[in-house]
Amino acid sequence: MLAALLALGGLGAATGGALALAARRLPPDADGLVRRIDAQLPQTQCAQCGYPGCRPYAEAIAAGEAPINRCPPGGERLVTTLAALLDRPALPVAGAAPAPAQVAVIDPERCIGCALCLPACPVDAIVGAHRYLHAVLPAVCTGCELCLSPCPVDCITLQPAAAPAGSPTADVLPARPSATGGG
Amino acid sequence: MVEIEPTPHRFPGGLTLPGHKAALQTAPIEVLPLPDELVLPLRQHPGAPALPLVAVGQRVEAGERIAAAPDPLTADLHAPAEATVVALERRALIGAPDAQGQCLVLACAAPGSRGEPPAADPGAGAIDTPAAQIRRRLAAAGVAGQGGAAFPAATKAGVASASQPRLLILNGAECEPYVACDEALLRTGAAAVLRGAEWLRRAAGATAGVIAIEADKAAALAAMAAALAATGWTHWRLQRLPVRYPAGAERQLIQLVTGEELGAGRLPAEAGIVCHNVGTAYAAWQALEQDRAMTHRVVTVTGGGVARPANVLAPIGTPLATLIEFCGGYTALAHRLIVGGPLTGVAVADDARPITKGTHCVLVAAPADLSNPGPERACIRCGDCVAVCPARLLPQQLLQAARRDEDDELARQRLFDCIECGLCAHVCPSHIPLVAHYRRAKALVRGRQRDAAAAAQAKARYEARERRLAAEAAELAAAREARRPGRPAAPSEVGQAQDRRAAIQAALDRARARAQQKPADAPPDEEPPAS
Numbered sequence: 001m002l003a004a005l006l007a008l009g010g011l012g013a014a015t016g017g018a019l020a021l022a023a024r025r026l027p028p029d030a031d032g033l034v035r036r037i038d039a040q041l042p043q044t045q046c047a048q049c050g051y052p053g054c055r056p057y058a059e060a061i062a063a064g065e066a067p068i069n070r071c072p073p074g075g076e077r078l079v080t081t082l083a084a085l086l087d088r089p090a091l092p093v094a095g096a097a098p099a100p101a102q103v104a105v106i107d108p109e110r111c112i113g114c115a116l117c118l119p120a121c122p123v124d125a126i127v128g129a130h131r132y133l134h135a136v137l138p139a140v141c142t143g144c145e146l147c148l149s150p151c152p153v154d155c156i157t158l159q160p161a162a163a164p165a166g167s168p169t170a171d172v173l174p175a176r177p178s179a180t181g182g183g
Numbered sequence: 184m185v186e187i188e189p190t191p192h193r194f195p196g197g198l199t200l201p202g203h204k205a206a207l208q209t210a211p212i213e214v215l216p217l218p219d220e221l222v223l224p225l226r227q228h229p230g231a232p233a234l235p236l237v238a239v240g241q242r243v244e245a246g247e248r249i250a251a252a253p254d255p256l257t258a259d260l261h262a263p264a265e266a267t268v269v270a271l272e273r274r275a276l277i278g279a280p281d282a283q284g285q286c287l288v289l290a291c292a293a294p295g296s297r298g299e300p301p302a303a304d305p306g307a308g309a310i311d312t313p314a315a316q317i318r319r320r321l322a323a324a325g326v327a328g329q330g331g332a333a334f335p336a337a338t339k340a341g342v343a344s345a346s347q348p349r350l351l352i353l354n355g356a357e358c359e360p361y362v363a364c365d366e367a368l369l370r371t372g373a374a375a376v377l378r379g380a381e382w383l384r385r386a387a388g389a390t391a392g393v394i395a396i397e398a399d400k401a402a403a404l405a406a407m408a409a410a411l412a413a414t415g416w417t418h419w420r421l422q423r424l425p426v427r428y429p430a431g432a433e434r435q436l437i438q439l440v441t442g443e444e445l446g447a448g449r450l451p452a453e454a455g456i457v458c459h460n461v462g463t464a465y466a467a468w469q470a471l472e473q474d475r476a477m478t479h480r481v482v483t484v485t486g487g488g489v490a491r492p493a494n495v496l497a498p499i500g501t502p503l504a505t506l507i508e509f510c511g512g513y514t515a516l517a518h519r520l521i522v523g524g525p526l527t528g529v530a531v532a533d534d535a536r537p538i539t540k541g542t543h544c545v546l547v548a549a550p551a552d553l554s555n556p557g558p559e560r561a562c563i564r565c566g567d568c569v570a571v572c573p574a575r576l577l578p579q580q581l582l583q584a585a586r587r588d589e590d591d592e593l594a595r596q597r598l599f600d601c602i603e604c605g606l607c608a609h610v611c612p613s614h615i616p617l618v619a620h621y622r623r624a625k626a627l628v629r630g631r632q633r634d635a636a637a638a639a640q641a642k643a644r645y646e647a648r649e650r651r652l653a654a655e656a657a658e659l660a661a662a663r664e665a666r667r668p669g670r671p672a673a674p675s676e677v678g679q680a681q682d683r684r685a686a687i688q689a690a691l692d693r694a695r696a697r698a699q700q701k702p703a704d705a706p707p708d709e710e711p712p713a714s
Binding site: 038041042043044045053054055122123124125140142 | 634637638639640641642644645646647648649
């Protein structure tokens, strides 16, 4: 009886000590956590969370400085995923309601070629140069809206993104008849 | 006489369904008079939309290429008749109620004129063109699969030829109830279909061919046997399939013919097999022996809601309403408009939408054609859906996964192995529209995959931009550092500065020398120049 108590107690104490030591000595895997959080973010780089991009937001979440519900493009699904990943309570999404995918479009009639929108784009999706017409690469644009405010002539608008090839929306409705009836 | 072999093989699941095609099994193919207007969707294939080659107002000849395929998953589009291009605009398409797409709208020059019925005499020339050349001609004629997916025939043959297939299966199963257009082609044009199939076999480089026809199509089997006997080809066999839906689905067909069950994700080409539809073979024959593009197809217009069901040869782009009018119009029983067969088709909201290369059936269902499913009830775990599933899935489990919409669980339940045959929903005593749930789940998963790809791209570009900005900032800082005063100059800079100072001094001296020479009274400040 006593031997058993001593053995189990000793084992517990030894393991506890080892764990305490490990927690103090080994560095926490902060970068790995940031990467795992970043992998869940939608990478629109839209800064709606208040951080300059998805990675900075991921770093802030990992450091415990930011709540997990500040990403409107990620929506509820992202909050659920992050809540599970970080073992934090899921919160309702803060900010704008998630909008359907959009792309920025430059009106070629109004663009004056000022190049102010070029550095604003977080994914280099705008091509152009001083005094030359600019254009947005629709396949690369994330619809983050960051190019709207620098434009002095308001020639950039957001438009619904074109449905991708093989878009499945056309076949989601079933016919659902039966082949056994009359006739 | 050629022997009609019964197949010894079976596939899992499946169901024998009443055919509802007796009336169409003896009738000839009727030719639709040319409509006033044809609406040709630019997206009819799995790939990107075709690129229009004509301008609004332009006159086009019959068979003229009017849109070009941008990738191998799309086929070229040709004008079915002499016409004027009147518009390039978005029109409602077959699919969801709000399905729309860019269409070329043609006003036909001679509406009401009749096209040609399927040719009776297929010719007898040798079929010995090199495979690559056959594929080029198939692509130039815009030949695409007529079984539903409209996959370009040339691409299919090209992909298959890379793996040196052993077998081409000509799919004449037409297992879905109500649909009878392939059978009509087989009955009336078996010899042409057979020659088309031989062209396709050569294009794919397959060593042998099998024509597979369901046993309830006696006339088609007899016609094909006669055609095969007339050619004397020994590398073709004729097989009779059991009447069991979905015998005509690609994987099930392969299993019936060869006994081989393709595992999940394994492509027919990897097993050395290529399948083509009967209609596609006919179009291939037209392309290669009559030099005609695929501008028409046979469509079954049937159901209790249409006055005179028929197999109709119609130009691609014919509005559904024109087809139904040609078949005597709607009856009082018309209840629901379905494009495709009753199990795999889609309900459409109005009849102005045009048929495409893949449209094989227009079903105007009367209430009696549809079971009255009543309200959906909870799953009672009867397992009927498991018994009929030809893909060996667990439809109940898949339904749970689809409802929860979890990627991992959907992958475990092999969502994308579902061929959407519709049998699970058909047998469900609780009237659960299972296939609708699976289609929705597939759409959501594909959407998330696209989003993930877009996110990866945006992330890569964002990180590249961060690196570039950091490099630019570092460069700027280095340059600023270089200009700061009070910093010990590098030896080369010291030398350059001395040279520059010497040059300036020399120039100053020269100027002074000149000034001394002209006004001699000006006193020199310093000693005269050395030069």
